[in-house]
Amino acid sequence: MLSTHTQNARFLQLDREFEEHRERYLDAVSAVISSGQVVGGDEVARFEVEIAERSGRAHAVAVASGTDAMQVLLAALGIDRDWKVLVPAYSFLATASPLLHAGAKPVFVDVDEHCHLDLLDVGEISGEDGPCAMVVAGLFGNGLDSAAIESFCAERDILLIEDAAQSFGALHTDHPGGGLGIASTMSFAPTKTLPCFGNMGAVVTDDAPLAERLRAIRCHGRAGSANPALIAGYNSMPSAVGAAMLNVSLEFHDQRQLRRQAIADRYNRAFSGVLGLAIPSVRSGSTTNWHKYVVTLDRRDDLQAFLGKSRIVTQIHYPRLIPEEPIFASHFNRSFPRAERLSRMSLTLPLHPHLTDDEVGYVVDCVLAFCADCRQQ
Ligand SMILES: Cc1ncc(COP(=O)(O)O)c(C=O)c1O
Structure with a gap:
């Protein structure tokens, strides 16, 4: 017999999140708008510190979305048309679409029973035949076999990147979600476990020079507006309003x-x-x-x-x-x-x-x- 109480279920209800903590969210938004700094600034910096810590990384660079995070990361790593990049055939489109912008050649790989890139399906590819990277994604929040992936890539000279858009708060074998490979990209889109009231993303890494390049590329390729543009960048500075709301959201x-x-x-x-x-x-x-x-x-x-x-x-x-x-x-x-x-x-x-x-x-x-x-x- 069907329940006689509720007669529906929605997929996503950020309105309920907002209502539960309405005053906190409104106060945070109001403080940012009153400060006049609505892009970047202290709220973004505070958010980056927390995200780096929760993913076990030394640096986090927040950007406008998870898709931008991958785009900015590929540019910062110099991944271009000379590269082959192994990617799972089954994931959200944005795991792979930034590769087309970078000009890299996607090499699709089947997935295993946990919906993760199946190492057994990779074949003979290695970094010895030309630069090669692999993007893995902990789909649906399921933790990856990070130890196996890391040794697989190390043995073949493959640069490992994690698409951690769905992995915030997950645990891989021996890393938190966002802790795998040279860098991980994160999404805080409304459907995610840490949802923004809008879009936001981040790249997390332990590599300090890479973090510096990411900071420049997210903001027109310049390290500060007075400096010359040394690399073609984007405008992907995150909203301070979004970051302030995420900082409240992180508490819960x-x-x-x-x-x-x-x-x-x-x-x-x-x-x-x-x-x-x-x-x-x-x-x-x-x-x-x-x-x-x-x-x-x-x-x-x-x-x-x-x-x-x-x-x-x-x-x-x-x-x-x-x-x-x-x-x-x-x-x-x-x-x-x-x-x-x-x-x-x-x-x-x-x-x-x-x-x-x-x-x-x-x-x-x-x-x-x-x-x-x-x-x-
Ligand atoms: C696996 C995966 N990669 C990348 C993205 C892109 O993130 P965003 O929507 O923040 O651009 C998503 C978002 O749905 C995702 O699920």
Whole structure:
């Protein structure tokens, strides 16, 4: 029997986050606007210190979005048309699209059962045949096997970059999310575990000269407006209003993560063992941040339609592989069986820290009702 309380569940509710801490957020915004410094400044610097610390890095350079973070990083590393870059075939488009701007050649790789770039699928590529990098992404917040990835890249002279857009608060085998490789890019877009009321991103690294280059490239390639531009840069200075709100949000991050975990636990308890429905597989030795709760099933489209009629908003991550995007047509020359299966079968259920117990119960009831109905057919 379906719950008689709540009759819907939304995918994202930053309005609830705002209402919960309304005074704190408004005070922070008001102080920034009154200060007159609405881009960069103290709030951005404070945010960078906190982000560096939480990702176990010496430096953080905040930029306007996670996509910009990758773009700025590729420029700072000098990755250009001479480079090959290994990237997972299954991730958000922006894991790979900045490579096209850099002129680098993307080499797509299938993913493993945890939706991570599958090292066994890389083949013979190494840095000895020309400069080579690898971008790994801890998809859906699932921690990566960082020790295996690091030694794989070190043995082959491959420069390792982490797309940590979904990894804030996750733990890889032996690093926090954002702690892997030469540098990691982060996103604080509204759907992320540390959400901005707008867009913001960051690059985190232990490499001080790289951090200096990143700071210049995010601001027209100059180290300060009085200095000459020594490298082609961007205008990707982050908003001080956004940073001030993120600084408030950071205070409640751990609390929100506990709530994500509690909801995931409830889904896991309810759905494990349900015939035909696979719950997310969390890699042992790592900790997920439950950025997304993705189930897989054959009748994915039917479940999505059923939940939609029940006013439960779900999403598909991702309906197309990155190499299937028309912009990558010239780089799509093989199949990616695991990625294709995931893209056909995965459905992301609502999991955000502002869902009420009733709403979570309603999602559980509806998913179980659909699965029971399938068994009777
Ligand atoms: C894996 C991944 N990479 C990169 C990005 C890009 O981040 P942003 O949306 O902040 O530009 C995202 C955002 O959804 C992402 O999930």
